[in-house]
Amino acid sequence: MKALHVFVALTLLACDALASQHNVARHHSRQTTGLARRANRRNSCKAPVSSKTPTTSTQPPASTPKQSNGNQSNGNQSNGNQSNGNQSNDNKNNGNGNNNNNNDNKSSNPVKSVQAAAGFTPNGKKAGTSSGNALSTLDSHIGWWYDWSPNPSKQGQAMPVPMLWGGGNADGTDASRLAKFKTISQAPQYMLGFEEPDCAAGGGSAGMSVSEGVSKWEQYIAPFKAKGTKLGSPSMCHQAAETWLKQFSKQISTDWDFTNIHVNKNNMAGVRADLDHYASYGKPIWVSEFACVDDSTGFEPCTDQGQINKFISDIVDLFESDGRVAAYAYSNGMGLGNVWPMTTSSGALSASGKAYLAAISKYH
Numbered sequence: 001m002k003a004l005h006v007f008v009a010l011t012l013l014a015c016d017a018l019a020s021q022h023n024v025a026r027h028h029s030r031q032t033t034g035l036a037r038r039a040n041r042r043n044s045c046k047a048p049v050s051s052k053t054p055t056t057s058t059q060p061p062a063s064t065p066k067q068s069n070g071n072q073s074n075g076n077q078s079n080g081n082q083s084n085g086n087q088s089n090d091n092k093n094n095g096n097g098n099n100n101n102n103n104d105n106k107s108s109n110p111v112k113s114v115q116a117a118a119g120f121t122p123n124g125k126k127a128g129t130s131s132g133n134a135l136s137t138l139d140s141h142i143g144w145w146y147d148w149s150p151n152p153s154k155q156g157q158a159m160p161v162p163m164l165w166g167g168g169n170a171d172g173t174d175a176s177r178l179a180k181f182k183t184i185s186q187a188p189q190y191m192l193g194f195e196e197p198d199c200a201a202g203g204g205s206a207g208m209s210v211s212e213g214v215s216k217w218e219q220y221i222a223p224f225k226a227k228g229t230k231l232g233s234p235s236m237c238h239q240a241a242e243t244w245l246k247q248f249s250k251q252i253s254t255d256w257d258f259t260n261i262h263v264n265k266n267n268m269a270g271v272r273a274d275l276d277h278y279a280s281y282g283k284p285i286w287v288s289e290f291a292c293v294d295d296s297t298g299f300e301p302c303t304d305q306g307q308i309n310k311f312i313s314d315i316v317d318l319f320e321s322d323g324r325v326a327a328y329a330y331s332n333g334m335g336l337g338n339v340w341p342m343t344t345s346s347g348a349l350s351a352s353g354k355a356y357l358a359a360i361s362k363y364h
Contacts, residue, residue, distance in 0.1 A: 112186045113227040120230065120258055120284040120326035122159040122190065126319060127360040130289060131332035133343045134353055141357065141364045144327060146288070148195060150181035163192035166206035167216040174206075181220060187227035192235070192260050192288060193217065198244035199237035204334040206234075210247045222254035232260035232286055239264065239295070240277035249281065258284040258326060264293035266302055268314055279324050289331035290315060291340055301337035308339060309355040316359035330356050 122128070125143030129135070132147045132154045139156040146152055152160035168178035194206045194213060201207025208216070213234060225231055233256040236242040249255075259281045265271050271290075278285055292302035292311040302308050312330075319328045332342055342353035349357065 111184060111224065111227055120286075122161070122327060123157070125364045126325065126327050127316070127364055128158065128327055128329035129332070129342070130329045133332050133341075134347070134349055137349060137353075138357060138360075141360050143364070144190075145329070146192060150177060150184060159189065161190045161192060162188050163195070164216075164221055165195045166197070166201070167194070167208050167212055170201040170206045170208070178220075187224055187229045189228075190230050190232065190258075191221065191224055192232040192286075193221060193256065194234035196237035196262065197234050198242055205237050210244055210251065213244075213248055214251045217248075217252055218254060222252075225254055225257075230257040232256060232258050232288070233281075233283075235260045235262050235288055237262070240274045242277075245281075256283065258286050260286050260288050262289040262331075263287050263315075264289075264291050264295055264299070264331075266292050266294045266307070266311060268318055270295075271315060271318060275322060275324060284326040285324050286326055287319065287328040289333055290328060291331040291333070291336050293336070299335065301335070301340055303337055303339050305339055305351055308352050312352065312355045313359045316356070316363075320363050 122144035125141070127142045128144040128146075129138055129142060130146055130148070132145055132152065135145060135154050135156055135158065138145075139158050142158045144159040144161050145154075145156075146161040146163055147154075148163055148165050150162045150164060152162060154160070162181075162184065164181050165177050166174045168175050194208060194216075196205035197208035197213050199205035199207065217234075221231060231254075233245060234248065236245055238244075239262065259278045261274065261278050263271055263274050265274065275285060292308050294300040294302065302311065316328075319325045330342055331340075339350075340352055341350060342356065344350050
């Protein structure tokens with residue numbers, strides 16, 4: 001009998017031990033599962049750091065040398081449209097009020113709308129020229145050109161881009177330029193804003209106060225946005241030291257689509273500094289004038305042909321490789337000395353003009 005009692009007692013102790021062990025194991029399993037689930041939840045809430053490369057809608061594609069030009073044109077076009085898509089969304093968000101203004105203009109403005117949306121690089125070629133000098137020679141290598149007027153009229157493959165130079169009172173011909181601007185009947189793909197309104201009139205600049213610039217912009221240029229035209233900002237005389245455009249950007253109700261700039265430098269560090277400054281506006285960049293100039297103590301055009309040739313080669317390579325730059329144009333403006341101008345007095349390409357043609361021929 002005593003032996004039976006001992007057997008029963010040992011059996012009960014063994015059962016209790018097994019039950020306790022099972023409970024510990026079950027608790028440990030629940031705890032481990034709970035920690036795993038919380039870890040998974042934290043991981044699913046964290047942004048995937050490496051799965052999304054930071055991009056901006058302001059960066060048109062960088063070009064590559066001409067041997068891959070066929071693909072490059074397509075690349076420019078598609079990326080330009082990508083930027084445009086993002087940009088138009090921004091415009092929608094910024095301009096619900098503006099759309100009402102544009103609708104008002106649409107009912108009274110006889111200008112025909114652009115038929116198809118365009119990217120930010122005309123004809124898929126960044127390179128261009130101002131004044132139309134040597135256009136027949138450069139035509140197959142450039143995507144666009146302009147001559148500071150509202151109606152550039154030379155014929156060719158390159159796209160002419162109109163411009164409203166000033167507010168109508170900058171100099172003796174500004175009133176006629178404004179009058180011609182008012183006669184535009186077909187909305188262009190692109191349009192350039194005022195010519196250096198931040199410098200005094202009479203020296204090749206429009207000389208406008210910020211308030212006048214805002215008023216004339218909204219009255220004459222802004223209505224084209226509703227027609228599908230991509231608007232270029234006014235260009236600045238003071239390059240990266242400008243303050244005019246900053247104030248202007250805060251006061252207009254119709255934003256520009258690409259930032260139109262002038263670059264007068266003699267080294268690539270200065271060029272990059274200008275690009276960095278204007279990239280802060282968050283738009284694609286058009287360099288509508290560039291020239292070799294020492295602006296460290298004033299405005300001294302370069303006179304050494306070797307220096308100019310290297311500057312042209314370097315700056316074209318820089319513009320073609322910099323995704324922020326959608327278009328650029330060789331400057332044929334005033335006050336650039338006797339060596340820089342693209343053409344000679346007979347109209348033939350100068351040594352500087354030949355250097356530009358050689359530089360852009362690598363890409364277009």
